Structure formats: C-alpha cells, structure tokens
Amino acid sequence: MRPPPIALILPVAWSLSAAAPAEAHQLIPGVGGFPAMMLHPVAATDHLLAIVALGLLSGRNASRFAPPLLALTLAVLGGYLAGAIGISPDFAELVPLALAAICGALGALACRLSPAILIALATLTGLAIGSATRPDDPGTPALILTGIGCAFGAALLFTLFAALARSADRDWQRIALRVAASWITACAVLVLTLEASRAWR
C-alpha cells in the first residue's frame, strides 16, 4: 500500500492535532454525531496509544498494511455496535491500554510478525476500542453513522502512523520508532497497574 499523499496527510494531521485538547472519553463540547465520533480515537488517549502502537508496529512489519487497516476498521465498527447493544465486558475500558502495551512492547523489541498476527492484533484493538466507545445517541440511524465515524477516525489515525513507520528508512528513524513504542508500553503498563491496584483495594 502506498503512503497516502501529503494533500491527505496534512489536513488529517491538522484536524487530529486541533482535536487533541478535548477531554478523554467525553464527547467534545459543541461537537456531536459523526465528527465527534471520528475524533474520539484521538480524544481518548488510551485509544490513541493503542492505535499509534498498532500503526507503528504494522508500518514496520507489513509490506502492505491494508489488511490490518481493514481489520481494524471493521472491528471498530463491529465493537461499537456490539457495545451499543450491551455486548461489552466490564473491563472493556482497560483492554485498549493492554493492547497498547503489547503492541508497544513488540515494536520496542522490533519483533518480526506474520501478517496473520498483525491482522489478529488489529482486530482485537478495533473490537476493544469500538466496544469501549459509548454512543451519545442510541437511535439506530445515528448509531450507524457515529459508528462509521469512529471507524473512519481510527482508520485515518492508523494510516498516518503506519505510513510514518514505513517511511522510516534511516537507522536513527527506526531507533526513534522503537523508543516511542517503549514509551507507549511504559505508559500503558503503569496505568494498567494503577487501575488493577485500585480495583484490588
């Protein structure tokens, strides 16, 4: 898969950056429906970390990252719709962070993964993010539209970081990606531990 053109990347990066200050796991004030859900994977930092880790891993591993991209997109949509009708475990909020930790660790260790494993990770990540995202309008038409928005946002974010990882062709760039992946793992493991210790107490 060729990296998307700059004309596409620039507005995406701009919109993602502009959206970032919004509160995690809350819809952005003044923005609802499709745009809000499209920005949700960025606004929720745990979801952002999971997608970034998966994107960096896929970009370094797959010569074509279309299959994991497709798996992620469909899984986010499926997970979102499943979550909306109540098929979502209680610990769904923590699963994206757990997957961020796993993908980050695999990226930090520069593991070579088969396409099947990448697709499996993308599917799990998508399901986790989708089911942990709560729709603001449970009506069927709005639900489908916002679900598509959430999947679209996740797909754009994944594409951006997979393209970044794939274009890293110098040693220091590959090192920087590994360092970034190790940061994601560190952050995710710490927060997971904190949540686990709170639940334990």
Add this chain to the structure above:
Amino acid sequence: MHILARLALLSVMTVLLATGAAAHTGVGDLSGFVSGFAHPLLGPDHLIAMVAVGMWGAFLGPPAIWLLPVVFPLFMTFGGVLGIIGVPLPGVEVGIATSAIVLGAMVALAATPPLWIAAVLVGLFAIFHGFAHGAELPKAADPVHYALGFVTATGLLHLLGIGFGLLAAFAPGRLVVRASGAAISLAGMFFLVNSAS
C-alpha cells in the same frame, strides 16, 4: 527524511503536547500531561541522571546509543509498578543520587564496559527513578496523561543527553562531555549527602 514522515512526526508531537493542555485539568497540580512532564524536569536529581544516560549511550556508540534509551523506560516501568502497588523499596532517594554519581562517572571516565553491563546498570537505576514517579501516579487525577507526560519527558532528556554526548566525536567536545559527566557525578554526591542528612 521523507516529507511525509516529517509531517507525521510533527503531528505526533503536536498531538502528544496538545493532549495534556486542557485534559482533565482543574483538579490539582498532579493532573494531566503537563504535571507528568514537569515531574522529571523539576527534580534535578532525576534530570541529571536522565541526561547522563543519553550522554553515556552516545559515548558508547551503537548499539548502546539506542539500547539504553529503550531499556530505561521498560525498567522504569517495573519500578513504577512497584511504586504503584506499594511494594517498599528502601533507599529510593539514595538510589537516584547514586545513579547520577555512577552514570556521571562512567561518562567522565569514558568507561566502555560490555553492553550487557551498561544495560543492567542503567536498568537497575531506572527502577529507582520509576519507583519515584510511580509513587506519584495514584495521586494524579488523570493517570494516562500523567504517565505519558513523565515518560515523554524522560525520553526527551535522554535525547538531550545523546545530542550533547555526540559532541564527543570531536576532541574538544570529548573533553567538554567528560567534564560534564564529572559535574553530574559531583552533583549526584551533593544529592546523596542531602538525602542522607
């Protein structure tokens, strides 16, 4: 670097920096990305030890230059986990001060031990730094952003140390880097004395 990669890198930095600016603020000092980011920067003992890790990595050259900054956050996480779950780790402040003394001395002496020894040493000290950060994490109103902040700041301090350490490629720069290592070691002794008193 391809322009696409530059744009994406810029967006990564912007996303990370922008996320914490308004996220879950207004609930005290220990919240959000900025608080986490400031934690290693406002602790001079943390700060000089992080810079020393980068400097030593640059001094040792590849693969240590990238291995040490990857090893550090992973072991720091282990220390952070101990801090969060409340496992007692005696002498945390002493360990942090000692890390500055030892790592600064490694740079000052231009020590080039086998890579695994360097990694073990850095990993060991990372546990103390991680413990100190991790102990603060339960107080944070927004743990995700707080953790992201201090991990990012730690990594950037390594990067600063690497950048400075690369001056060692030149003869006068090598002297400056080694002198800075000695200064870090001395500062570590000061912190050690302070922590003991």
